[in-house]
Amino acid sequence: MSHLFQNCKLTSYYKHLLETLGNDHPLCRTVLPINDRAPLSGELADPLGEEKHRVCPGLIHTYPDKVLLLATLKCAVYCQYCTRGRLVGPGFQTFENSEDHDDVLSNEWKLSDNVFQTLENLKGVRDVLISGGDPLTLPDAELDAVFSKVRKISHIRTVRLGSKVPAVMPERITPKLAGLLTEHRIWLQLHFIHPAELTEEVGLALDTLAEAGVPMVAQTVLLKGINDDADTLTELFYGLLENRVKPYYLFQCDPVLGSSSFRTPVQKGLDLMQELQGRGSGLALPNFCIDAPGGGGKIVLHPGTVLQRKKDSIVLTNYQGKEYLYPDNL
Numbered sequence: 001m002s003h004l005f006q007n008c009k010l011t012s013y014y015k016h017l018l019e020t021l022g023n024d025h026p027l028c029r030t031v032l033p034i035n036d037r038a039p040l041s042g043e044l045a046d047p048l049g050e051e052k053h054r055v056c057p058g059l060i061h062t063y064p065d066k067v068l069l070l071a072t073l074k075c076a077v078y079c080q081y082c083t084r085g086r087l088v089g090p091g092f093q094t095f096e097n098s099e100d101h102d103d104v105l106s107n108e109w110k111l112s113d114n115v116f117q118t119l120e121n122l123k124g125v126r127d128v129l130i131s132g133g134d135p136l137t138l139p140d141a142e143l144d145a146v147f148s149k150v151r152k153i154s155h156i157r158t159v160r161l162g163s164k165v166p167a168v169m170p171e172r173i174t175p176k177l178a179g180l181l182t183e184h185r186i187w188l189q190l191h192f193i194h195p196a197e198l199t200e201e202v203g204l205a206l207d208t209l210a211e212a213g214v215p216m217v218a219q220t221v222l223l224k225g226i227n228d229d230a231d232t233l234t235e236l237f238y239g240l241l242e243n244r245v246k247p248y249y250l251f252q253c254d255p256v257l258g259s260s261s262f263r264t265p266v267q268k269g270l271d272l273m274q275e276l277q278g279r280g281s282g283l284a285l286p287n288f289c290i291d292a293p294g295g296g297g298k299i300v301l302h303p304g305t306v307l308q309r310k311k312d313s314i315v316l317t318n319y320q321g322k323e324y325l326y327p328d329n330l
């Protein structure tokens with residue numbers, strides 16, 4: 001079955017997991033190249049309008065008090081629904097043939113000092129999310145350097161790091177890396193989409209992080225036919241809690257070009273949240289939200305944030321009372 005993944009960039013670990021689960025398992029769809037990516041109206045290469053909020057290469061400033069710092073453009077595994085597919089990986093249509101992708105620790109993208117100088121000048125910023133790409137594909141020494149430069153800036157109070165590495169390359173999580181994250185007081189914002197990702201190896205990696213005192217939350221993208229049912233999400237969210245990871249956001253899939261095979265109608269997510277609410281602990285419940293197209297930020301979906309339903313879209317209001325249109329045409 002291994003030929004199935006010959007055009008995918010996968011780690012040895014994740015490839016083995018997918019092969020063990022079988023090629024009918026919904027997780028396989030998340031990494032297999034898609035040939036038919038005819039875009040629907042409202043879909044964009046840069047759905048969150050990040051480029052217009054880029055204040056210098058590697059720094060995106062959308063909210064007044066926080067910034068997104070792109071530390072690398074590489075990932076351990078490339079997700080077909082990626083919001084940042086315009087930047088990271090080999091691109092939607094052009095996956096190169098490759099063997100296993102365990103060479104990701106050698107990285108070519110280098111942050112310039114201008115990023116940290118710009119950050120120093122953004123006095124209103126308190127919170128930095130280090131993302132990419134996946135920053136945990138960087139070697140420890142490079143991470144240490146980035147953390148140290150960010151931590152030197154006195155107005156930065158919280159530093160978060162977004163990563164899917166614990167789910168797809170658990171052997172990367174060493175006591176040394178966990179110690180580094182603790183030393184710099186980094187919050188981990190992890191990307192998990194399915195309970196099948198919570199294997200024994202992943203459990204051990206999360207245990208290493210938890211024992212070192214690294215605070216962890218998880219983000220999940222709601223994906224059609226992959227995790228869009230209450231049983232799968234309940235299993236995932238409780239599995240995360242068991243591993244001392246708080247489910248934080250359940251994201252409506254961003255309307256990135258050619259993403260319709262992954263996106264669900266918005267109502268589906270609202271219905272699922274209602275069902276989940278009746279099922280168990282509030283701790284196992286993330287916020288269901290849409291990252292507003294065009295850069296309006298995250299909008300947690302409850303009846304008050306959905307202003308109007310149109311034939312092909314819904315009108316949302318963000319934290320500033322501004323209105324945004326999400327293409328709800330599935």
Ligand code: SF4
Nearest residue numbers: 075078079082133164
């Ligand atoms: S790990 Fe994150 S940044 Fe990398 S391809 Fe997947 S969704 Fe995109």
